[in-house]
């Protein structure tokens with residue numbers, strides 16, 4: 001095995017910095033801390049050197065494979081979560097929660113905080129119109145189980161994203177304009193707070209903060225959401241050539257953010273061309289008429305709701321991969337110059353994915369929940385799967401090219417390279433979030449990357 005020391009000796013450290021995933025050595029627990037942790041919980045505790053540690057510590061984005069937390073605790077239940085929080089309080093160790101590990105920025109791993117892994121808290125129950133979900137429940141399973149009851153919740157399209165991180169950051173998907181963000185459907189959370197107490201949260205400042213403010217406030221052990229009845233959906237897609245990109249963007253920008261709210265449309269722009277696609281809670285024939293303003297030759301169809309969700313998901317078990325990503329929000333219709341900048345941005349090699357807002361997403365006021373981007377026409381995700389150093393450069397360059405036409409960023413597309421990240425994620429809601437943090441976690445026990453710090 002070639003070690004870092006070997007590479008330094010060969011003068012190859014520059015290359016290492018360019019090609020290696022972000023590497024950070026584990027801060028180790030003391031023997032006393034480790035012993036106390038192992039005896040406090042029933043779930044597995046994995047520390048560096050343990051069998052299974054390497055598999056337990058990694059997250060979806062392989063960019064973070066070099067990050068080695070001091071320990072990963074695979075919580076079995078809420079009692080385990082409470083035990084870890086009390087243990088952390090006793091030894092003053094920071095914690096970070098993980099549900100599905102899909103946070104873009106590696107924000108559910110850490111080289112200094114102990115990871116509380118909630119993957120096993122994955123229950124999915126339904127009754128009286130309410131879905132009760134464990135944070136570790138994966139979206140593919142949630143859609144499947146709820147479809148059997150003829151209901152759904154609005155959420156993302158990746159089947160292995162977990163409810164925990166998704167709902168805490170907002171939760172945007174192809175039913176978004178019809179039913180709102182995932183966080184808008186929440187009636188209550190069960191959490192373990194920084195004092196290690198179990199609480200039901202359905203009102204007040206903590207409830208406000210948990211709907212869009214991320215994982216800095218408490219560890220969520222269950223979430224209840226109002227479901228919507230749904231049986232089928234229609235879908236469409238239109239592809240455009242490289243030469244048609246600016247026109248496709250003009251048509252989509254004029255149409256998608258103001259379309260009837262039963263339609264949620266997305267536009268992807270690459271250096272090769274563009275694709276518009278989306279979901280409509282109505283008939284295929286109505287959808288075909290509706291998307292006429294987008295031009296092109298639409299492919300339109302319809303199916304039962306679950307089949308359509310599986311169509312969006314593609315691979316039901318997507319492999320882990322390395323990528324760099326960022327995001328920005330656009331609140332005004334783009335000018336011709338703006339559209340030119342968007343098209344030019346894709347020539348960096350990065351892909352732009354535009355999610356139409358409006359409809360139910362924009363109905364709540366900016367300060368109704370911690371998620372602040374209620375006046376957006378659309379979000380832009382900037383993403384690249386090139387080797388990571390190249391991907392970072394492409395994403396940075398592409399975001400810079402479109403930055404004059406937007407502001408802010410989506411916390412669920414967290415970008416570790418973003419300056420002023422928390423202001424971008426939470427805008428004018430940031431100060432209130434800091435005050436809530438001071439109230440509920442003044443010692444900053446819960447410490448995800450780019451999380452909210454206590455006020456003062």
Ligand SMILES: Cc1cc2nc3c(=O)[nH]c(=O)nc-3n(C[C@H](O)[C@H](O)[C@H](O)COP(=O)(O)OP(=O)(O)OC[C@H]3O[C@@H](n4cnc5c(N)ncnc54)[C@H](O)[C@@H]3O)c2cc1C
Pocket residue numbers: 059060096097098099100101102103104107108118135155156157158160161162163164165166168169170171172173214215216218219220221412413448449
């Ligand atoms: C392939 C892919 C597709 C995606 N598609 C969409 C999409 O369509 N729409 C969308 O909105 N987003 C999408 N996302 C982004 C996704 O919503 C976020 O990355 C989300 O945070 C992932 O949740 P998780 O629980 O899987 O991640 P994790 O990495 O486990 O957690 C993310 C953050 O939330 C915190 N957290 C997680 N669980 C808890 C908990 N129980 N209590 C307290 N804090 C917690 C973590 O500490 C971390 O800071 C996608 C991501 C990927 C990788």
